[in-house]
Amino acid sequence: MAEAILSAWGRLALPGVELLGENLESLSLGTTLSRGMGRSYGDSSLPARGTDRVVSTRLANRILAFDARTGVVRAEAGLSLVELNRLFVPRGFFPPVTPGTKFVTLGGMVASDVHGKNHHREGCFGAHVRSLRMRLADDSIVTCSPTEHADLFHATIGGMGLLGHILEVEFTLHRIPSPWIFMESERVRDIDEFLAALGRAAPRWPMTMGWIDCLQRGRSMGRGILMAGRWAEPHEAPKEPPRAAAELTFPVELPDWALNPTTASLFNTAYYWRHTQQRVETIVAPEPFFYPLDAILHWNRVYGPRGFTQYQCVLPRAAGPAAVRAFMELLTRLGGASPLCVIKDCGPEGEGLLSFPLEGTSIAVDMAISPDIQRIVDRLNEFVIAAGGRIYLTKDRFTRPEHFRAMEPRLERFFAVREKWDPHRRLRSAQSVRLFGDRA
Amino acid sequence: MKAVVLGGTGGMGRAVARKLAERGDEIFLMGRDAGDLARSAADLEARQPKNARVAYAVCDLEKPEGFAAALDEADRALGGFDTVVVTAGMFATQEALEADVELTRRLLTVNYTNTVVFCEHARKRLLERGGGQLTVFSSVAGDRGRKPVALYGSSKAGLSHYLEALDHKFHAKGLSVLCVKPGFVKTGMTAGLKPPPFAGEPDDVAKHVVRAMVARKPLLYTPAIWALVMLVIRWLPRFVMRRIGF
Numbered sequence: 035m036a037e038a039i040l041s042a043w044g045r046l047a048l049p050g051v052e053l054l055g056e057n058l059e060s061l062s063l064g065t066t067l068s069r070g071m072g073r074s075y076g077d078s079s080l081p082a083r084g085t086d087r088v089v090s091t092r093l094a095n096r097i098l099a100f101d102a103r104t105g106v107v108r109a110e111a112g113l114s115l116v117e118l119n120r121l122f123v124p125r126g127f128f129p130p131v132t133p134g135t136k137f138v139t140l141g142g143m144v145a146s147d148v149h150g151k152n153h154h155r156e157g158c159f160g161a162h163v164r165s166l167r168m169r170l171a172d173d174s175i176v177t178c179s180p181t182e183h184a185d186l187f188h189a190t191i192g193g194m195g196l197l198g199h200i201l202e203v204e205f206t207l208h209r210i211p212s213p214w215i216f217m218e219s220e221r222v223r224d225i226d227e228f229l230a231a232l233g234r235a236a237p238r239w240p241m242t243m244g245w246i247d248c249l250q251r252g253r254s255m256g257r258g259i260l261m262a263g264r265w266a267e268p269h270e271a272p273k274e275p276p277r278a279a280a281e282l283t284f285p286v287e288l289p290d291w292a293l294n295p296t297t298a299s300l301f302n303t304a305y306y307w308r309h310t311q312q313r314v315e316t317i318v319a320p321e322p323f324f325y326p327l328d329a330i331l332h333w334n335r336v337y338g339p340r341g342f343t344q345y346q347c348v349l350p351r352a353a354g355p356a357a358v359r360a361f362m363e364l365l366t367r368l369g370g371a372s373p374l375c376v377i378k379d380c381g382p383e384g385e386g387l388l389s390f391p392l393e394g395t396s397i398a399v400d401m402a403i404s405p406d407i408q409r410i411v412d413r414l415n416e417f418v419i420a421a422g423g424r425i426y427l428t429k430d431r432f433t434r435p436e437h438f439r440a441m442e443p444r445l446e447r448f449f450a451v452r453e454k455w456d457p458h459r460r461l462r463s464a465q466s467v468r469l470f471g472d473r474a
Numbered sequence: 475m476k477a478v479v480l481g482g483t484g485g486m487g488r489a490v491a492r493k494l495a496e497r498g499d500e501i502f503l504m505g506r507d508a509g510d511l512a513r514s515a516a517d518l519e520a521r522q523p524k525n526a527r528v529a530y531a532v533c534d535l536e537k538p539e540g541f542a543a544a545l546d547e548a549d550r551a552l553g554g555f556d557t558v559v560v561t562a563g564m565f566a567t568q569e570a571l572e573a574d575v576e577l578t579r580r581l582l583t584v585n586y587t588n589t590v591v592f593c594e595h596a597r598k599r600l601l602e603r604g605g606g607q608l609t610v611f612s613s614v615a616g617d618r619g620r621k622p623v624a625l626y627g628s629s630k631a632g633l634s635h636y637l638e639a640l641d642h643k644f645h646a647k648g649l650s651v652l653c654v655k656p657g658f659v660k661t662g663m664t665a666g667l668k669p670p671p672f673a674g675e676p677d678d679v680a681k682h683v684v685r686a687m688v689a690r691k692p693l694l695y696t697p698a699i700w701a702l703v704m705l706v707i708r709w710l711p712r713f714v715m716r717r718i719g720f
């Protein structure tokens with residue numbers, strides 16, 4: 035019965051009881067939700083009711099099998115990417131897909147079906163999962179895979195913990211030629227050029243993404259820096275492995291006003307022009323390449339006690355560059371955007387029933403919580419619905435149920451599978467209460 | 475090292491076993507559940523650079539009749555161990571113990587009597603082969619008689635006492651004994667409790683402990699700040715102790 039308050043990355047804190055322990059099988063009996071490191075921004079890892087007991091998987095972190103020939107790993111769901119990378123990068127393996135933070139658990143990666151810089155090549159994490167061992171709502175334990183209880187498997191991938199507690203995950207690590215990244219970064223003048231540059235980079239690079247200065251309006255709207263990379267070949271890489279980065283902690287909670295349009299704009303301008311050359315090729319360590327924000331622990335304190343949210347949506351390729359430009363215009367007009375705005379072109383939709391990405395352009399932007407936030411999210415959502423896109427549940431805390439339904443044609447299929455495995459909707463979260471009308 | 479770890483399936487024991495495995499030490503695990511031991515052994519195997527096998531045996535601190543056989547098995551698997559680490563132990567709140575005398579009896583037996591008996595089996599074997607290293611987890615709770623940990627603390631006080639004497643008695647014969655006194659550490663054992671200031675993480679504790687083992691230290695407060703905290707508490711006059719709820 036640890037803390038009576040549980041919080042998520044956006045600093046949303048709700049009453050709740052977290053059960054911490056090493057044995058997920060016993061902990062998960064009779065509980066309504068599992069959570070990992072709470073790196074989801076919104077309410078997906080928080081309990082439906084303050085009295086609900088939520089399993090914290092962090093201590094259930096054993097590797098149960100590893101085959102160095104195939105890269106196949108089976109591990110308990112609380113194993114973190116920090117630990118996985120620490121152990122396997124020196125041996126020449128890397129997760130097939132990694133999100134932009136290493137402070138996540140395997141269970142969280144499956145439940146959100148996370149994507150990374152290589153989505154256009156490798157799809158989401160779920161595409162590399164071979165099987166899952168799960169505790170279901172009726173307290174039974176089953177193993178599911180693309181061939182065994184496939185409906186359960188596909189609904190669990192990206193299913194935000196609503197199908198069952200993930201106890202174990204089996205997936206395949208990729209071989210890497212060296213522990214270094216060959217990176218090319220390029221300054222990009224505006225949003226149209228950005229989309230073109232992402233399109234040009236995709237066939238050439240296994241990993242791409244862009245940072246956008248989303249406070250710029252007019253001609254420079256959507257300017258930013260495109261980063262593309264691949265694992266360096268041994269002959270290009272330094273002889274020594276990268277040194278472990280020093281861990282800095284953001285020491286204090288800043289006041290709400292610290293991050294405001296002026297400071298944000300100063301930061302963005304400095305960040306943009308720090309990239310003094312048009313195009314740079316370098317060898318960099320994986321840490322700053324994949325996890326730039328992890329260099330400072332607790333960076334979410336920058337937003338102050340009001341907290342923040344991230345708005346992430348994907349607009350389908352079919353909607354064209356005009357839709358992306360219009361979205362960026364709407365975003366800058368509505369205000370509320372912060373220095374963090376990331377753009378990425380996604381590959382085809384995966385098999386996860388509620389998995390986020392679809393072929394098109396994803397835009398993610400952090401926004402401080404303000405009295406206006408609901409209106410901003412509503413307006414953005416209306417735009418996304420009209421463009422045929424959708425939002426990412428793991429980042430969300432403000433989308434209205436009718437909006438989500440309108441952007442998610444797969445929802446009925448998801449509900450049907452959930453009805454089969456959990457007819458009483460015992461497994462639920464604050465997010466499923468808000469979006470799917472589950473009982474609180 | 476060729477190390478036996480009793481309690482290596484969970485908490486700080488898991489963290490210590492991992493540190494040793496990553497250093498390339500050979501490990502034999504002991505604990506009370508065979509399935510859990512198998513999973514922990516697999517975890518250690520995956521972490522070992524050499525991919526060596528990690529064997530294990532069931533050994534329950536509530537069943538002292540099994541101690542000798544488990545240590546024999548460890549000897550066979552490791553070809554003679556030179557290091558023994560005991561982290562296994564029981565905790566219950568003072569409230570729960572006061573309400574249940576049988577629970578109190580069990581806890582005192584596990585944490586004191588049976589842990590000492592296990593150590594006696596282990597140290598004899600180590601001394602027969604010219605010495606070695608014995609590391610046992612006691613607690614800061616054993617340093618002073620304190621209201622919130624009167625019973626648990628007394629079991630650890632007895633254990634600390636024994637370990638200190640063991641160190642004095644056999645140090646010259648090549649046996650080094652390390653008494654580890656953790657402060658509050660965030661493990662399954664303390665999961666229900668509100669972490670005080672200076673609460674530690676098992677991984678940091680493990681790093682600290684392995685360093686002390688290698689340096690053959692006799693006593694370790696961990697996280698390090700607890701050495702200072704306990705220095706103050708050890709010197710608090712009795713009348714002050716009586717007043718405070720600590």
Ligand SMILES: Cc1cc2nc3c(=O)[nH]c(=O)nc-3n(C[C@H](O)[C@H](O)[C@H](O)COP(=O)(O)OP(=O)(O)OC[C@H]3O[C@@H](n4cnc5c(N)ncnc54)[C@H](O)[C@@H]3O)c2cc1C
Nearest residue numbers: 070071072073074133134139141142145148149194195200
């Ligand atoms: C700085 C930062 C960068 C990020 N970058 C990316 C990115 O590039 N791409 C991306 O896709 N995501 C990204 N994310 C989001 C993050 O990857 C996901 O939110 C991820 O799910 C968090 O993992 P977690 O272990 O913290 O899970 P939590 O946040 O604790 O939980 C997330 C969801 O998973 C469920 N869950 C967790 N464990 C289990 C389990 N064992 N069984 C069943 N359900 C479970 C929870 O119920 C909840 O619905 C980023 C987040 C941050 C903070």
Ligand SMILES: NC(=O)c1ccc[n+]([C@@H]2O[C@H](COP(=O)([O-])OP(=O)(O)OC[C@H]3O[C@@H](n4cnc5c(N)ncnc54)[C@H](OP(=O)(O)O)[C@@H]3O)[C@@H](O)[C@H]2O)c1
Nearest residue numbers: 481483484485486534535562563611613656658659661663
């Ligand atoms: N955590 C703290 O804050 C703290 C502070 C001071 C001292 N300590 C002491 O430090 C030691 C380790 O604590 P921890 O927090 O790591 O504990 P933990 O997380 O509870 O782990 C204890 C380990 O010992 C095993 N164990 C328990 N009872 C056993 C028995 N009868 N026979 C065999 N194995 C048994 C457990 O196995 P199972 O999984 O089978 O239970 C587990 O592997 C203990 O002696 C504790 O008293 C802890």
